Amino acid sequence: METVKESIAALSDSVNTKLNDFQRDLDKVSSNSPLTTASLAAEFMSFKSFIFSALNALQRQVELLGGEIDRLETRKRRKMLLLHGVPEEKAENTSAIVTALAADHLNLANFSSSSIKASYRLGRSLDQKPRPIVVKFTDTAVRDKVWFAKTKLKGTGYTQSEFLTRTRHQVFMEARQRFGISNCWTREGCIHIVTTDGERHKVETLSDLRSISNTQKSPIPEKSEAPKPAEHKQLALSRTKRTAKHK
Incomplete structure (x- = not known):
């Protein structure tokens, strides 16, 4: 500064x-x-x-x-995660909700409300869908256990994501648009990308993202094979026969 x-x-x-x-x-x-x-x-x-x-x-x-x-x-934000899809209620205890969800779906040993340092809903209240819950854990080890157990939430309607900064969230969204959802993920706040040539990249800014997207090779269109000389002659003869008029 x-x-x-x-x-x-x-x-x-x-x-x-x-x-x-x-x-x-x-x-x-x-x-x-x-x-x-x-x-x-x-x-x-x-x-x-x-x-x-x-x-x-x-x-x-x-x-x-x-x-x-x-x-x-x-x-x-290293110790923080976002929990999506949890129904929102008035006068709720978000730490208790997260603890119950972890007990029901994540099957984590020694996880309790004491593993959570703070939790709250993110943003303003909306009637359309529940706001994500920001969860700050007591240490990174607990946070990582919860994060790597996210596959156990499949089919429950709940999902997890890292609590990215506004800048990195913008980069992540643009990366998914360019390279596909399945080819982009986040880890410890960095965006990881697998490009069309199979290369792996780690980016933090839009300039990083655009520098790798500009190096991608566009697929070469398949060329139609030219007719062989004999085929070309036969094709010409058939066209001549079709256009010939009977006297």
Whole structure:
């Protein structure tokens, strides 16, 4: 953050200096100085180029900072999971609901309400479908046991997912659209992809995703075989016979 602040301050000083110089040159032109409009235009283009390069550098720094914040948030969510499809009731105890669900379906030894540090419904209440339950476990070992038992929920109407940041959730959704649901999954906050050539990739950002999607080879269309010379001659003769008129 301090680096970004310093870059903004330096850019602001440079822009003010350049603008003052440009204004001074404009005043000279208006006072019939030997300074020509052509030289002024060249100076303006140089200033414009400097601004764009400075803004690009600043944008890269902001992206790097945003990436670091996203990685920190992902590490904070390492002990958390989302539980979907659980009916929502008023004045409910979500920790008790999760504990009962784990006992009924996951068959985990030594799992109890004390294994859950906190739990709550995510987002605003909706009438259409129940909100997912955010579950924060006491440690990552318990969380991983619950996560790897997710296949036991098949057919129950309940599902689990990792609690991704907004950025990574967007990447995950786009990856599924491009490569298919069965070829994309998440693990510890990272998106894993199997591409059409069988290669495995791990991505965190949209730029990561787009860099691998652009390298995929499109399937080569099958070429229809050209008729052999004898077949071509026979085909021509049959066409001639069809078009011949009887006298």
